[in-house]
Amino acid sequence: xxxxxxxxQSLHVQEGDSTNFTCSFPSSNFYALHWYRWETAKSPEALxxxxxNGDEKKKGRISATLNTKEGYSYLYIKxxxxxxxxxxxxxxxxxxxxxxxGGGTRVLVKP
Amino acid sequence: EADIYQTPRYLVIGTGKKIxxxxxxxxxxxxxxxxxxxxxxxxxxxxxxxGVNSTEKGDLSSESTVSRIRTEHFPLTLESARPxxxxxxxxxxxxxxxxxxxxxxxxxxxxx
Numbered sequence: 481x482x483x484x485x486x487x488x489q490s491l492h493v494q495e496g497d498s499t500n501f502t503c504s505f506p507s508s509n510f511y512a513l514h515w516y517r518w519e520t521a522k523s524p525e526a527l528x529x530x531x532x533n534g535d536e537k538k539k540g541r542i543s544a545t546l547n548t549k550e551g552y553s554y555l556y557i558k559x560x561x562x563x564x565x566x567x568x569x570x571x572x573x574x575x576x577x578x579x580x581x582g583g584g585t586r587v588l589v590k591p
Numbered sequence: 592e593a594d595i596y597q598t599p600r601y602l603v604i605g606t607g608k609k610i611x612x613x614x615x616x617x618x619x620x621x622x623x624x625x626x627x628x629x630x631x632x633x634x635x636x637x638x639x640x641x642g643v644n645s646t647e648k649g650d651l652s653s654e655s656t657v658s659r660i661r662t663e664h665f666p667l668t669l670e671s672a673r674p675x676x677x678x679x680x681x682x683x684x685x686x687x688x689x690x691x692x693x694x695x696x697x698x699x700x701x702x703x
Contacts, residue, residue: 484633512689523595524681526691569634573689578649581626581634 484572486582493560493589500556501585503570507551514571514579515544515555524569527555560589594618597682597695604672605703612667612698614682622688623665626681627651634681640665641688672702 485504493499505513512531518524528537533548541558557564567584595616604610616623625638626649636649640659654676655669665684669676679699683692 514691516692516694523694523696524683524692526693529689529691531689571634578636578639578688579692580636580650583631583633 484570484580484582486568486570486585488585489583490586490588493557493564493587495560495562495589495591497560498556498558499560499587500554501568501587503553503555503572503582505551505553505570505572505580505582506574507548509574509576510548510551510572511575511577512573512579513546513548513553514573515553516569516571517566518569518584519566527568555585557587560587562589562591565589595682595684595693595695597680597698599698600696601699601701603701603703606671606673608672610669610672610700612680612682612700614665614667614695615663616665616684616693616695617663618684618686618693619662620684620686620693621662622685623659624683624685624692625649625655625657625665625667626683627653628679628681630679638667672700674702676700677702 515527516524530546535546569584571579571581598613621642623640626634635651637653638657681697682695685692
């Protein structure tokens with residue numbers, strides 16, 4: 481079983497501020513890295529699927545980077561808004577294995 | 592909006608009862624998954640299916656069983672519910688094992 485770690489577990493952000501948080505995963509036999517956003521009372525929703533080292537993806541004010549050699553990915557939120565409040569999950573897939581989820585980072589954006 | 596559905600959304604049931612959690616998707620995905628999540632913990636894969644008549648156990652041991660008789664339907668059954676089965680159960684599907692997963696709204700199960 482892969483160990484996928486996310487930090488911090490939770491963070492409070494003032495509206496308008498930018499923030500970022502980390503997902504670390506075993507780099508051996510890396511295949512894909514997923515980011516999901518899970519809002520309260522809703523289903524987890526995919527943000528990004530990344531496969532290439534150095535890849536950077538962007539969706540509105542949210543972006544993610546990937547370093548497969550050292551086994552980490554950053555998720556950035558620019559100009560946080562209250563609607564960005566959610567738990568952000570990352571999940572890593574190694575060749576021959578299933579997707580393994582981290583514990584998530586709970587983001588609360590304060591107006 | 593993902594076309595994947597789970598029923599019931601909430602279930603409170605007594606020990607020893609047999610229960611079936613329903614999951615269905617209308618996207619024609621071959622790959623379907625069941626995850627279990629305890630409060631504050633990670634999502635853990637308990638079952639998956641790569642197509643009709645294909646089911647496998649996930650990384651987390653579970654006393655539940657699944658079946659995949661039709662592409663769109665992936666029900667999970669507990670023959671005799673126990674308080675230790677109290678958890679949230681999430682169903683998901685994907686077009687392939689590397690592509691993004693679409694999640695249902697989950698079933699929150701409480702066994703008294």
